[in-house]
Amino acid sequence: MTELTETRLSETLAHMRATAPLVQNITNFVAMNIQANVMLAAGASPAMVHSSAEAAEFAGIAQALSINIGTADPAWSGAMEAAATASVAGGKPWVLDPVAVGATGFRRTLGARLLALRPSVIRGNASEVLALAGQLRAGRGADAADSVAEAEAAATRLALQAGCTVAVTGPVDFVTDGHRAARIRNGHPMMPRVTALGCALTGLVAAFTVDQDPFRATLGALAYYGLAGEVAGRSAEGPGSFQVAFLDALHALGPNDLTAGARIEEIPA
Amino acid sequence: MTELTETRLSETLAHMRATAPLVQNITNFVAMNIQANVMLAAGASPAMVHSSAEAAEFAGIAQALSINIGTADPAWSGAMEAAATASVAGGKPWVLDPVAVGATGFRRTLGARLLALRPSVIRGNASEVLALAGQLRAGRGADAADSVAEAEAAATRLALQAGCTVAVTGPVDFVTDGHRAARIRNGHPMMPRVTALGCALTGLVAAFTVDQDPFRATLGALAYYGLAGEVAGRSAEGPGSFQVAFLDALHALGPNDLTAGARIEEIPA
Amino acid sequence: MTELTETRLSETLAHMRATAPLVQNITNFVAMNIQANVMLAAGASPAMVHSSAEAAEFAGIAQALSINIGTADPAWSGAMEAAATASVAGGKPWVLDPVAVGATGFRRTLGARLLALRPSVIRGNASEVLALAGQLRAGRGADAADSVAEAEAAATRLALQAGCTVAVTGPVDFVTDGHRAARIRNGHPMMPRVTALGCALTGLVAAFTVDQDPFRATLGALAYYGLAGEVAGRSAEGPGSFQVAFLDALHALGPNDLTAGARIEEIPA
Structure with a gap:
């Protein structure tokens, strides 16, 4: 547990808050408002900048980038690729959210193109990670028809092949960089x-990765996010x-x- | 009251929840987040998929479709028509929300083109239904300048001409398929x-229509929605x-x- | 204090509520839902209409217009310019929100083009007003890296040059039309x-300017908005x-x- 003591994870939150990183988000229309509010509530500084007229230029200003293909279209694909390329060229982290990547041909192609641009972290549900790892399943929008457990082996293979951290989120989250899990x-x-x-959450993971080890930063972001869900669940009377x-x-x-509240289980290599 | 006992209406909610239908929504930017949250809270599975690169393909996966012209533009119009055509070809229901259809020439033309693609249900306010039925009035955005009562005759005519269910929503809702009301x-x-x-609500009506009689499903969705509003109104201190x-x-x-709570008034034919 | 007694400011709210003006908003994807909800809660009638197929036509129907460049792209720029031109031609007020105008070349160009179309009011944070006034700073998304105090001189110069009211919002807001402040x-x-x-807030300012002096209307909108924030802050436990x-x-x-609650400080000319 040297890597992943709860204290070391909590340091990733402290570091993100102290940095208040400017994160560029190219995300879907459903998520834009709540993603910005989540990131502001957590202490990051989000900017939603996706036009091909400025996405790559803005990637030179931002400290991290998140890309989400939830409502992508051909006009946005180019901006996504240009921004990711600029982030990598600038030595900055970027995080991929392959929403429903197995559902349509357009998404499969776009997902493969973005994967080739070497994201620092991929965050998806089990079905999305399985699809991205090459085990295409029938997609059902953004729902996860597959369990996280089924996706663990695919995530490890994807992490090794793509050289990144992969986070599979669900009732139990699984995070690996291929060597640690x-x-x-x-x-x-x-x-x-x-x-x-x-x-x-994908935008928040991008904020955590600024100047931090992506594997540990991702774990910190996920534990913090889940803990906030637990706290909210104690008083909530419904989804509103x-x-x-x-x-x-x-x-x-x-x-x-x-x-005090993180519940992390390190998996021996 | 054989058709419309409150018990039979409540069965439409039970059926929707048991099915948790995957509904594709091509809706406006203002509505996307709250529409997804409404549908998730009710028990449906929404997916916002509108790009012309995949809208028709996704209509082959989804169990129902809703189309809302609130922030449509020429690039989206083609995707709307392709998705509606695919839904009809697949024998699946689709629901039209003709937002402010009388306000501009672009909306009038788009509304007429979508109407020709035979929606299963049309849901609008009185002004929108009057405009779609050919009685063009001055539009005021998404507000309803006309009363539901004025729109009842137009709705019945529209239902008969278009061969669909028409729902006019307002302080009192009116639903008809031209034969029942x-x-x-x-x-x-x-x-x-x-x-x-x-x-x-239009997205929710689409979820209710999966494998259910459109007239009865629409009534069930509207009564359930209005009842939820009544419950919310008891504790709310303002629109937030x-x-x-x-x-x-x-x-x-x-x-x-x-x-227990539906307040339906069947209108003799 | 003849111009700006709290009573006269409160009349701007009363007038806006009595008018319930139809305001066309060309705004960013992050803001669309909350902007509509803010305007509805305040008593205005918002319509989000931005497609180049209808933006200028709709400006002929609406009583005021707001334009926000937060997620603008080249396709929208034309609609923004056409709608602003139509508003000015119709003698109607329009309000500019130059989000992060200093951040990229695309925004600087678009901001300058819109400024030339003579907005009635400009509302931005200190960095945005400084950038628009020609003192370009490094942008940090929509955050304000500069203080309102630093921007006061720039705002006055901008107001005189552009012939409009300029509002710089922050911990203390500053409003001027170049002659009054x-x-x-x-x-x-x-x-x-x-x-x-x-x-x-920019959409709300547009609602207040309908048939009212832009300087006083802007002050009324800002005081009302800030007061609502104070009331909310008394019971809120966090940003949600x-x-x-x-x-x-x-x-x-x-x-x-x-x-009773407005805290306005008139600045002698």
Whole structure:
């Protein structure tokens, strides 16, 4: 547990807050507002900049980039590729969210093109990670028809092949960089009943990766996010009040709360 | 009342929840997030897929489709028509929301083209239904300048001509398929003070129509929606807390609540 | 204080509510939903209409226009210019929100083109007003890296050159038309932790300017908005509950509350 003590994970939150990194997000229309609110509540500085007229230029200003293909179209694909290329050229981290990547031919092609641009982290549900790893399944929008457990082997293979950290989120999260791996048992069953909370998490992971080890930063972001879900779940009466309490919890929770509440299980190599 | 007992209406909610249908939504940018949240809270599975690169292909995966012209533009019009055509070819229901259809020439033309693609249900306010039925009025955005009562005759004519169910929503809702008709007296005056709740209802109607009689399914969706508004109105202190309580109520209400609370008035043929 | 007594400011709210003006908004994707909800809660009638197929035509119907460049792209730029031109031709007010105008070349060019179309009011943070006034700084997305005090001189110069009212918002707001000036000390530190509240305010300013003196209308809108923030801050436990309480407060506050709570400091010419 040298790598992943709860104290070391909580340091990733403290570092993100102290940095308040400017993160460029090219995300889907459903997620834009809640993703910005999640990132602001957590202490990051989000900017939604996706036009091909400026996406690559802005990637030179931002400290990290997140790309989400949820409502991508051909006009946006070019901006996504240009921004990712600029981020890599600038030595900055970028995070890929392959929403429903197995559902249509357009998404499969776009997912493969973005994967080739070497994201630092990929965050998806089990079906998306399986699809991206080459085991295409029938997609059902952004739902996860496959379990996280089924996706663990595919995630490890994807992490090794793509040279990145892969996070499979669900009732239990699984994170690996191909050499190290861990499961996170924080979270609440109401989270998938609020749209785009997974997308918003991807933006938050990008904020955590600024000047931090991507594997550990991803674990920190996921444990913090799940813990905020647990706190929200205690007072929520449904998905409406859950979303409100979740944003409040992201704002209220600090590194000490994360040290006390993170439920990480390191998996021996 | 054989058709429309409250018990039979409540069965439409039970059926939708048991099916958790995957519904493709091509909707406007204002509505996307709240429409997804409304549908998730109610128990459906929404996917916002509108790019011309994949809209028709995705219509082959989804179980129903909703199309809303609120922020349509020429690039989206083609995707709307292709998706509607694919839905009809696949024998699946699709629902049209003709937002502010009378306001501009672009909307009038697009509305007529979509109407020709034979929606299963049209849901709009009185002004929109009047405009779509050919009685063009001066549009005022998404507001309803005309009363539901004025639109009842137009709705019946439109239902007969287009061979579909037409729902006119307002303080009292009116639903007809040209042969059967009913009014629904559920709802709350705060509902029009939260943006896009009408749009979100259109997505929910699409979810209800999967494998159900469109006329009865529409009535069930509207009564359930209005009842959730009544529940939310009891605790809300303004439009912000109303939206939160409304999502909670959509999640909490079940078929038995609908049996007890639906206020349907069947109109003799 | 003849111009700016709290009573006269509160009349701007009363007038806006009585008019319930139809305001066309060409705004960014992050802001669309919350901007519509803010305007509905306050008593205005928002319509989000931005397609080049109808933006200028709709400007002929609407009573005011707001333009926000937060997620503009080349396809939208033309619609923005056409709608602004139509508004000016129709003698109607329009309000410019130059989001992150200094951040990229595309934004600088677009900002200059829109400025030439003679907005009635410009509302931005200190960095944006400085950038638009020609003192370009490194942009950090929508954040304000510069203080309002630093921007006061630039705002006055911009107001005189562009012949409009300029509002610089921040912990203390500054409003000037080049001849008159005032500071507003209403507001709450949680406001920048909720995304797009500044954007939403721009739409509200547009509603206030209908048939009212732009300088006084802008002051009224800003004092009312800040006061709603203060009310929300009393009960909020974080940015989630703040947003909910803020919408409730916008709906609940009336002219008398504004008379009692506005904190305006007129600056001698």
